[in-house]
Amino acid sequence: MDSIASTSRRIILFGQQNLQNSILIGFIHQRTNIDCQLISTAEWHPEWNTFEGQTLALIDADCARTERLQDLLEQIFDQNTDIQVAFFNTQSTSPVERLIAWPMVNGIFYKETSQQQLVKGIAGIFEGEFWLSRSLITQYLGRTRSKPRKVTQNANLLTRREKQILSLTATGATNTEIAGHLNVSMHTVKTHIYNLFKKIDVSNRIQAVNWAKDNLEDIVLESVV
Known part of the structure; x- marks a missing residue:
């Protein structure tokens, strides 16, 4: 696999300070040319947000x-920044549905995943892909999908800004891209997303976009380009 761009990307690996993880970050860096830092505590450091x-x-x-x-x-x-998340060493019995409900969790890698597959998945996530198994997606959709609700006066349920952010979300734009397009802070974007998710009773972007398709016929899909 060819190396990919490194200077504008980084990986923060949260895991134990052991030989396995030390070898893993070396392998990831060698194959992707992306800086990879190993952190032994499950805690986000605010100073990382300057990147x-x-x-x-x-x-x-x-x-x-x-x-x-x-x-x-x-x-x-x-955090007031756009961060993608992926889990590795996941067991088949882990409560992964609770993890993928978070809007920034884009990858789940299981214990049997090879290092080569992990690196391929990391590259895909950086390119905006979801790295989730077909069986996981099938199970998740099977348990979370339901008959769309017909709500009256849905056009008045969301504010103009919330509709705007929802339309940008439907194009696949990241929070960073939405903030730049609207010339607002990342915190403002996340607040709007939290509020609109609560109003329409959804827990992730896919559900929000599906809700918009069912309830907002006049929604206009904007572009961040």
């Missing part, structure tokens, strides 16, 4: 209890 490029938080699913991992996801979500 202006793409960040992938690669989290060892074995590094902490589920509750602590949820706390880390909460910290990452609250």
Whole structure:
């Protein structure tokens, strides 16, 4: 696999300081030419937010209890920057549906995933792809999809800005791209997304976009380009 661009990308690997993870970050750097830092505590450091490029938080699913991992996801979500998240060393019995419900979790890699497959998935996530198994997507959609609700006066449910952000979300734009397009802060974008998710009773972007298709016939898809 060819090396990909490195200067505007970085990986922060949350996991134990052991030989396995030390070898892993060396392998990732060798194959991708992306700087990879190993952190042994499941805690986000605010000083990392000064980095202006793409960040992938690669989290060892074995590094902490589920509750602590949820706390880390909460910290990452609250940052005023665009951070992608992926989990590795995930067991088949892990509560992955709770993880992929977070809007920034784009990858799940299981214990049997090879290093080569992990590197391929990391490259895909940096390019905007979701790296989730077909069976996981099938199970998740099977449990979360339901008959669309017909709500009256849906056009008045969201504010103009919330509709604008929802239309940009439907194009696949990241929070960073939305903030730049609207000339607002990342915190403002996340606040609007949180509020509109709460109003329409959804938990992720896919559900929000599906809601818009069912309930907002007049929504105009904007472009960040």
